[in-house]
Amino acid sequence: MDWITSPAAWSQFALLAVAYVAARMLAGRMQPAIRRVLAPEAGAVGLVARVRRAGLLVLPLLLPLLAYALTAAGESVTRATFGSGEVIAFGKRVFLFLAARTLVREVLPDGFLKLLGRFVLIPVAALYTLGVLDDITAWLDETVIALGNIRFSALALIRGLIAGALLFWLGAWSNRQSTGYIKAREELRPATRELAIKAAEVAIFGAAFLLLMSIMGIDLTAVAVLGGALGVGIGLGLQQIAANFVSGIILLLEGQTTVGDYVELDGGEKGTIVKMTARACVLETFDGKWIVVPNEHFITTRVTNYSDQGSANRYEALFSVSYETDINRVPEIIEAAVAALPFVLKSPDGPDCELKGFGESSVDFSVEYWVAGIDDGKNKYGSPVLFAIWNALKAAEIEMPYPHRVVELRTAANA
Structure with missing residues (x-):
């Protein structure tokens, strides 16, 4: 009772109350002004607009952080005046806990970060508020876990799990951002974009892995030994996978x-x-x-x-006419008919009808033509060309022959 009624005690309680009231008043005045400054124009896009929207999201933290800052200033005053400040120090930690709780509940989006805040940040903040975080950390550091010849503390394991989850989440987020940025670079060839995406992915997750090893206190020379053993395993047992991987890199580099x-x-x-x-x-x-x-x-x-769909490719259509045909007329008729088709190009060369040879029952021709694309089944160029050839020959009354055979029948009397 003597301590509670002492100036050192009631001054700390008073400073806590004053700090909280002042923080509420300051937050109430500052939030509208901050909103006016940070609020982007409707429909605004870009990095600046995203940063300003992110700033608006953290406004709920303004009250507990102001209370924390004012309480910290009050603590320095009480310790300088009375030589003690345990009450106000506890209040300061409470305001910090409230800031962590607000961050998790109102600021962090649903997903991994909210889960990490709920099960890691808030419990750690609660232990810090109660003043037992240092004792629990020291106890975990002294608790040793042995896995064969590998020994590490429970604190290192917990720190590694938390850091690993956070690092690889950041790696996945960074990989998505870099992939989107690289794919938007239309001036790069598709093969170059794919190679850059894979290189960025390897660099991001490789750096995350090495940083995690450093955080956990694992000697990186062990990683070098593991990498050497892995290389031997790839060379001996995973030759086909390694060959395909190297071939994929060559394909991306060459761009053919x-x-x-x-x-x-x-x-x-x-x-x-x-x-x-x-x-x-x-x-x-x-x-x-x-x-x-x-x-x-x-x-x-x-x-x-055959390159992409926009390239020019040459195709050939074969046909035959009878031996009774004036074959000198055929090239002009067929070239005109094929050239009239809308998909047949005049450059690099127009339709070219050529005499291919003399068959048993027909005179054989072919017509070569260029199109902007490929005849891959979805884009069918051959069928319209053959229809055009058929219709042109029929209009010119030119016969397309079929095989002729002479059959000799021998009867018993003739034999």
Whole structure:
């Protein structure tokens, strides 16, 4: 009772009350002004607008942080005046706990960060408020966990779990941001973008792993030994996976095949490349099927690349006429008919009808034509060209022959 009624005690209680009331008054006056300054214009986008919106989200922290700051100032006054300040120091820790609680409940978005705040930040803040955090930390540091020859403290394990979860969450977020930024760089070739995305991913998660090892106090020389052992394992037991991985890097560096190209492999697989991964390329056929082709096949076998849908490609259509036809008329008729088709290009060259040879029952011709794209099943150029050839020959009364055979019948009397 003597201590409670002493100036040292009631001054601390009074300073706590004054700090809280002053914090509420200051927060009430500052929040509208801060909102007017930070609120971006409606529909505004960009980095500045995002930063200003983020600033608005943390406004609920203004009251407990102001109370914490004012209480800290009051603590310095009471300790200088009376030599003690345990009450006001406890109040200061309470305001810090309220700030952590507000951060988790009102500021952090739903998901990993809110979960981490609820089960890590708030319990740690509560222990700090009660003044037992240092004692529990020392006890955990003295508790040793042994796994074979590896020994580490319980504190290092808990710190590693928390830091690992946070680091890899930050790594995943950074990877998404870098991927979106790189994909938006349209001036880069698709292969270069894919290579940059994979390089950024490896760098981000590699740095997160090394930082985690450092936080947990694990000697990085052990990681070097582990990397050497892993390299030997890849060389001996994972040769095919390593070959596909290296082949994928070569494909991305060379850029000779990339996403969007229509390719045909020696094995008969053909389709449009829709995805390139570290292990394989995914081809989409014209009928919607996906074919997963290991990257090594693109390096060790012959690949026909028809380039993308906007490139010019030449195709050939074969046909025949009868021997009774004036074949000198045929090229002009067919070239005019094919050139009239809307998808046939005049550059780099217009339709070209050529005499191919003399068959058993017909004179054989072919017409070559250029189109802006590929005949991959979805874009069918061959069928309209053959229709145009048929209609042109019929209009010119030119016969398209069929095989003729002479059959000799021998009867018993003739024999």
